Amino acid sequence: MTSMTHDELRELTGGYALGVLSDEERRALEAHLSTCRECTLEVRELARVAAGLAHAVPQVDPPAALRGRVLNAVRDEPARPAHSPKPAQAVRAAAPIATWLAVAASIAALALGLYTLTLRQRIETLQAQLRDVNARFERELQIARASADRANHVSVILAAADVRRIDLAGQAAAPQAAGRAYWSPSRGLIFTATNLPALAPGKQYQLWVIPPGKNPVSAGMIDLETDGRAIVLVDPSTAAQVGTVAVSVEPAGGVQQPTGDIVLAGTP
Amino acid sequence: MAGAHTATYDADRATVDRMARGDTSALSDLYDRHARAIYSLAVRMLADAAEAEDVVQDVFTQAWRQATRYDAARAPVVAWLMIMTRARSLDRLRRRRSRIVATELDSSIPHPRDPEASQESLAITAEQADKLRGALGELSDVQRKAIELAYYEGLSQSDIAERLQQPLGTIKTRIRSGLLKLREALGGGAGPAVAR
Numbered sequence: 318m319t320s321m322t323h324d325e326l327r328e329l330t331g332g333y334a335l336g337v338l339s340d341e342e343r344r345a346l347e348a349h350l351s352t353c354r355e356c357t358l359e360v361r362e363l364a365r366v367a368a369g370l371a372h373a374v375p376q377v378d379p380p381a382a383l384r385g386r387v388l389n390a391v392r393d394e395p396a397r398p399a400h401s402p403k404p405a406q407a408v409r410a411a412a413p414i415a416t417w418l419a420v421a422a423s424i425a426a427l428a429l430g431l432y433t434l435t436l437r438q439r440i441e442t443l444q445a446q447l448r449d450v451n452a453r454f455e456r457e458l459q460i461a462r463a464s465a466d467r468a469n470h471v472s473v474i475l476a477a478a479d480v481r482r483i484d485l486a487g488q489a490a491a492p493q494a495a496g497r498a499y500w501s502p503s504r505g506l507i508f509t510a511t512n513l514p515a516l517a518p519g520k521q522y523q524l525w526v527i528p529p530g531k532n533p534v535s536a537g538m539i540d541l542e543t544d545g546r547a548i549v550l551v552d553p554s555t556a557a558q559v560g561t562v563a564v565s566v567e568p569a570g571g572v573q574q575p576t577g578d579i580v581l582a583g584t585p
Numbered sequence: 586m587a588g589a590h591t592a593t594y595d596a597d598r599a600t601v602d603r604m605a606r607g608d609t610s611a612l613s614d615l616y617d618r619h620a621r622a623i624y625s626l627a628v629r630m631l632a633d634a635a636e637a638e639d640v641v642q643d644v645f646t647q648a649w650r651q652a653t654r655y656d657a658a659r660a661p662v663v664a665w666l667m668i669m670t671r672a673r674s675l676d677r678l679r680r681r682r683s684r685i686v687a688t689e690l691d692s693s694i695p696h697p698r699d700p701e702a703s704q705e706s707l708a709i710t711a712e713q714a715d716k717l718r719g720a721l722g723e724l725s726d727v728q729r730k731a732i733e734l735a736y737y738e739g740l741s742q743s744d745i746a747e748r749l750q751q752p753l754g755t756i757k758t759r760i761r762s763g764l765l766k767l768r769e770a771l772g773g774g775a776g777p778a779v780a781r
Contacts, residue, residue, distance in 0.1 A: 328754075331761030332742050335735040339742075363764045365709075369771060370736045371667035372622060372714035373721060374629035379620050379641060387616060387642045391649045392609055 321345055327356055334363035470505065470550050477501035483562050485510070485583035490566065494545075496581040498562050506536070506556035508549040510581060513541055516566065523567040524549050525575055529560035538571050539564065559585055593618075597662035604652035612649060619663060620645075623670045630674040630737045643673045675739040713771050720770030728763030731756050 326349045332338045333346050350357045474480060485496030496510040508524055516522065522539035536551040561584050566577035597618070603611035623644055627637035647669055648655075655665060709717075721729055730749055734740045742760070746753040 328757045328761055331732075331764045332735070332757060334764060335732065335760065337735040337739070337741055337745075337760075362768050363761070366717070366764050366767045366771060367736060368664050368667065369709040369714060369717045369767070370732070371626050371664075371671060372709050372711075373717040374625050374737075376621060376625045377628050379624035379638065380634075383624070383638050383641060384613075384616060384620065386638075387620075387645050388609070388613055390642050391612055391646055394646065394649060 321349075323349070323353065323356075326353075327359070330356060330359045330363055333360055334367040336367075467550055471507055474499055474501050474504045474507050474550075477504040479503055481585050483559070483583045483585050485562060485564070485581040487512070488579050488582060490578035491580035494581055496562075496564065496583065498583070500556060500559055500562075500585060501553070502557055502559075503553060505553040506551035506559065506562070508536070508539075508547075508551065508562065510539070510547045510564065511545060513539075513545045513547060513564075513580065515541070515545070519569050520566055520577075521569040521571065522547070522564050522580065523571045523575070524551070525561075525563045525565065526551065526556050526559055527561040527563065528558035531558075531560075533563070533575055535571060535573070536562075594661045594663075598657050601648070601652050601655050601662055604649055605655070612645060615648065615662075615666075616645060619666050622663070623666060626667060626670050627674050630671070631677060636677055637674075640670060640673045640677065644669045647673075671736075671739075678738060709771075716770045716772070717767055720767050724763050724766060725759070727751060727755070728759045728766070731759050732763045732767075735760060 326346055329338055329342050329346045333343065338346065346356070346360075350360060480499050480501045483498040483500055485498065487494035491512075491514050493512045494510060494514065495512060496508065498506055498508045500506040506526070513522060522541065524536040524539055525533040526536045527533045534555055536555050537549050539547045539549055541547050561582060563575070563579055563583075564581040565575040565579050567575065597615070600611045600614050600618075604615070620641060624637055624641050627640035628634060631637050631640070644666060648666060655662070659665075660668065721732070724732070727749060731745050731751075734745045734748060735742070740748065742756050743753055745751075745760075746756045749756065751759075
């Protein structure tokens with residue numbers, strides 16, 4: 318179809334004149350007409366024949382009443398704007414379209430602006446969510462790392478050649494409590510406890526390492542788990558020398574030297 | 586005769602100009618000159634008097650509305666009216682058939698950019714219409730039916746091929762050869778195109 322010959326295209330002139338070609342055929346012939354004078358003349362002549370077909374039918378007089386009906390119907394038509402010369406008419410016809418286009422364009426721009434704004438807000442929300450997720454992920458990663466470090470530290474201490482066990486006994490303030498520590502002078506100390514009583518608000522258990530013949534050294538605050546258990550890891554620098562391991566009740570955040578009741582104490 | 590014809594076209598143009606200015610009396614002039622031809626074509630196409638009357642009303646309403654847009658360079662007023670008549674009748678036929686016909690109705694107007702196309706080229710006298718009617722009767726059955734189905738019923742070439750149980754290529758050929766024979770029947774006064 319794309320490359321029809323002159324003869325094939327010429328076969329279409331009749332259908333073209335009668336307006337019954339397919340769109341594809343019509344386009345092909347019109348393209349051909351722009352370069353072929355012979356076919357153009359033929360189309361023009363056959364169009365005249367086609368126009369004649371409108372008159373080549375038996376002529377019948379319309380009913381007399383039709384005239385009044387038609388003229389009245391047209392008079393009832395909505396009034397048209399007064400006549401103006403054709404070019405102006407064309408401009409006038411175009412003007413509403415231009416106006417409409419301008420309005421449509423401004424509506425489109427407005428819609429686009431709103432859409433952009435919505436998108437920007439959405440992006441900001443998503444970015445905030447992403448930051449939250451990243452922060453949470455970072456926190457959890459830190460916790461996981463700390464946990465892994467702890468586990469690693471625990472296993473290193475327990476596997477150390479110089480590890481020693483220290484049992485801590487519940488003192489008068491908490492007779493049910495019990496504790497145990499594994500201490501390696503070279504690797505550090507693991508402290509565990511059970512049955513530590515819950516504390517009043519503002520109070521916290523503090524772990525002490527007391528080198529022989531010296532003042533107690535804070536080995537950290539104890540975060541009590543729900544059932545009264547706890548575990549604390551102590552660096553070897555703090556636990557290089559251990560005469561006694563003890564736990565006291567202190568103001569939250571801890572103190573330099575023990576001030577409160579001793580609840581657990583034990584020696585290697 | 587040709588002069589009388591030109592006079593009619595000029596009168597028609599003036600009438601449409603008056604319509605464009607909102608002069609309703611112009612419409613009755615146009616009606617008196619062309620209602621019969623419009624009604625006759627609609628009756629032929631629709632075979633229904635009541636519907637043909639509706640077409641006449643549709644055509645004059647459309648002519649009234651579009652008078653400002655009428656382009657004399659494209660077609661004489663009568664051709665413009667007949668094109669509208671055929672289009673409105675085909676609309677009704679299609680509604681009846683509920684069938685889409687791939688037809689570009691305006692393509693029956695000669696190429697608008699064709700500088701040699703003139704009003705005269707679409708000029709058909711009553712005498713020529715008679716000749717055309719006679720010549721239609723002398724065509725072969727397939728030629729005549731194919732042309733009639735195309736023009737009066739707006740069928741596509743493939744629909745015509747199906748209706749007449751002929752190959753599509755044959756239909757295309759017959760439509761063209763039939764129209765060429767009708768052109769001979771129209772004879773002289775065919776306008777500058779034929780003179781060349």
